[in-house]
Amino acid sequence: MYVSLRVCMYIYIQKVVAECVGLTELQQKKQYLQKLAEECSTTLKQNVYHNCSPLIAAYRETSNIESEIYQTGHLIGEQKDFLSYLLDISVLNDKTPSARPEVLAVKCEKIGQEAELVQLAETVEGLSELLSSDRKQFLYHCNILELDPADFSALARLKALIFTDIFVLATWKPHARGHQRYLVKSTYKQEEVAVVNVRNLEPVKDAFKILLPYETRVFQCADAETKVKVMKAFEEAKQIRLKPMQKPSSLPVPVTAKIEVHSKLDKVLFDEEEIKHTDNAAVALEEEILAEFDKLDILVVERTFEKAIERFEILKKRIKDSEEKINDTIKKKLEKCEEALILLLCREMEPISGCSVRKPKTVKRAMQLLIRLQRTALANRWYINYCNAILKEQVRDVRLDADVHNYVMKIANVYGNHVKHSTRLFLQVAGNGLNVSYIIVWARDSLLDLCAIMKKQIFSTETPILVVSQCVNSLRRYFTELAEAVGFDLTFDFENQIRSPLDQCIRATRAKFLDATMVRAQEESWKAVNLLNLAAANKFKSEMFDLGVKSSLDSFIKDDVQLQLTQSTFQFAKGFLTFAKASISMARTQYMQKLVEDILVEAGNFHLKHIESRFNKKKDEKQELFIRMNASFLLEMVIPVVEDKCITFWSRPAANLQRLIHTFSHLTLEDGKDRFL
Known part of the structure; x- marks a missing residue:
């Protein structure tokens, strides 16, 4: 019924929106509906009040009648007792006790x-x-x-x-x-x-x-x-x-x-006979124990838990070592006292919003006391809950930044600092082989939640692949340093979390890059790019240098401003080097390296075939030289830079890229031939 009501509301809203013309009429309709809703709510409240008024009056009347009946019953009982007392006096002639x-x-x-x-x-x-x-x-x-x-x-x-x-x-x-x-x-x-x-x-x-x-x-x-x-x-x-x-x-x-x-x-x-034969020593011990319970309660209320536990241990040992038979009620009370003390210590570790700086000291104290009471597992669980709550609160306080890299690193720093501090405190209190597993499992589980937050920012469709590469590589270095600081490795869990979204990101970038290359190839005019001024030429050289092209580009620039490349080749080179710079550094596994290499070969092969098809249709020597300049720029300047990056990051050459250069080597300029006519 609730689902059908929601469907009807949705249909009604669509109908109202379709009937309204312009924003003003829609706002008027909205105000009219709000007014109707308020009137309906007021009417419902009035109806509820009118319907409940008789019930309230009946309840009050019933309560008054019950009070009068209770009073009458007590008065009758008193009169009965008093008459019985007078009857005893008259019958015994005032000789009874x-x-x-x-x-x-x-x-x-x-x-x-x-x-x-x-x-x-x-x-x-x-x-x-x-x-x-x-x-x-x-x-x-x-x-x-x-x-x-x-x-x-x-x-x-x-x-x-x-x-x-x-x-x-x-x-x-x-x-x-x-x-x-x-x-x-x-x-x-x-x-x-x-x-x-x-x-x-x-x-x-x-x-x-x-x-x-x-x-x-x-x-x-x-x-x-x-x-x-x-x-x-x-x-x-x-x-x-x-x-x-x-x-x-x-x-x-x-x-x-x-x-x-x-x-x-x-x-x-x-029974006076039983009282005479009661063991006086046991009674005295029980009275003393009950008095100790009162002192123990005062210590607990005053939050002096150390003294309370000392008194509790002494009391427990005294009852255990006592030769007299202790009442079961006192033993049960001792157990309840222990449970209440444990509950209070657990509440000391309970996370609260906006906790003070001294809170970790309080948690450490409560954890030590729980371990002293042989509640190590309980102390570990409550400590993990506390750490988890504090981490969530600190991550929630990190403000969203327009710079994705800064935002992601802020979250990583919050996580890393909290893990280091929590691990250090945990090892100080309960540091042994069995207990360490609690903090390791918590750190890994927290990393999963953290990665879920970071993945939404890093692998968004609006995030450029260079920013993705910067974030991923920075996080890898950070988690490697964190593993050295805390003593257990979290990089494997981080890699597992980013493997799938990283693969999707690289494939999505490939699709966008190839689509843009195809569109530029169809719009190709085979004219040189005019950089207009020397500043634009220097900017082009600077961009290529940042992307890894260290060789001189003067041989491809005529008259300081005339770039001997087509617009499609110029844009393809920038996109090709950008994708290579980002993806090669992120690819750690053989599967990811193979994927990146195949994408690079596919893109390079497509554009070089585009150049080759134009080369086969050349009309004169000048056009042939211009086409060879485009091919030489890719085969001699761009693709070798990508090969060097593969050797640097993968410790192996990219064989498919080498075969690509060999396949289209006939398009390059001959050695010693003038590049400009």
Whole structure:
């Protein structure tokens, strides 16, 4: 359906373009369509709002009803417990333990806390779900202000709720209506929270700091008394967590449990006989280990990973060497602590956009610590991901240049410098035979991506073959030097990447060159080229010299400005030498050398046959001399230069070019004969 819609849109656009006359009418049509689109979008939004309004109202009504049902259920439960308590007193004639004043105080405190929780559930949206999921012991709540850790500026107004196992933060809803003016925003486990006191310094007073695994948050209380209560509540939750097998004196105990204990019923809250026979040494060790976990969490939050790993290794060794039986919960917590530490170190190596200069030092540090934790393979993978991301970002920052050679070499320098730096850092941290394969594979894979970018610029149809040759030869020299610097060769991979596009480039240049030669041959007028002035003659000599013709050309120039060559021969010589200069230096393999040699022989043979056909139709001696001058220029000046280039770059002569010279040698001027009549 989506494809058919796109087809209809395409047909409609074609129809509109065909109907419009001129750019002005087309722009008016475009504006009209944009206006229709905006009106349609506005109408759709209004319809969505009207359709959703009843649903939103129904949801609000349902939420209010659920809140009222929850409140009613809590009130019924409280009344039931209170009536049961009164019934016990009346039946036992005030002789049961439940009739004691301290038990009555605990019962009243519990009822008061539950009533307070009901009120909080009415004002804090989302709190009822937390309370219904698991029965939690409530400790304290207060209104606080969150501050920015950097400059201590106010960020948000919050309500803090402290339970024995969780710490809840609810944000203030300024535009909310009804009773629920707060919304539960964050929930943290008590074992993940480390509370740190903040000294009273201007302008911050009555503040405390919460250290979390991945962040640090600062809060300010309304007064000093509230701050003291908050700190005591956190300390109480910590003591309850550290002593799970002992009954805390500050923890309210249900009255029914005390009645059952003193009544010697079968079900009791704690088995006193088991507590008496518990191994005191094991309990003390577990408490000490739990305290060490808190210190370890603080070190992790403060990013002192070296000390954290040292403490973790000591803790792990202590648990392993301990003769007492350690609780499985502590062992699982140790494993989770190790996983969290590894995850943090991996995130230290996670690439980020616009990383600072110190980032490589951070990566090196994280990599060393992961290796210390016996996670060498993981460290290598994350380091490679980091190197890959940084390289892509640096290549993306290279601006496109009109000069293709400069742009390509900038990219190559970025790649080479990054590979050298990354390899040096990698070998310093994890330098051995097995790990080196990671950096080699990454360098080769990155080279493939780099070549894909460079090939679009180098082997474009608009790029001249001389520029292609300059880029390819410069890159070959650069990668050869890079191989000497890093210790592994990348030239083979580079050659594999450019082999196919280089072949296509040479064949495309051959087609253009032969087509141009044929067109000039058909338009041949067999007249000498008039260079008009001495400056043009010197320019011609300079061009030929740059293309490799070192011999004197004065014998082919008459009266300083009259070049004794046809326009087609002159242009053919320049194109022939240009193609030879570029392609011979790029051809490294035997296949490529054979291809280039065949193209040169084919082009030379075509133009020399063109000269030979005119020679067979000569009319007088002057015309014969002019034709021989053209043939001699190619056979004595141009083709020998190409032969020398073949010997220089290929270390062998071009036999086919030698046969070409021998085949058309009868067209050259005779020795000692005057070249000008």
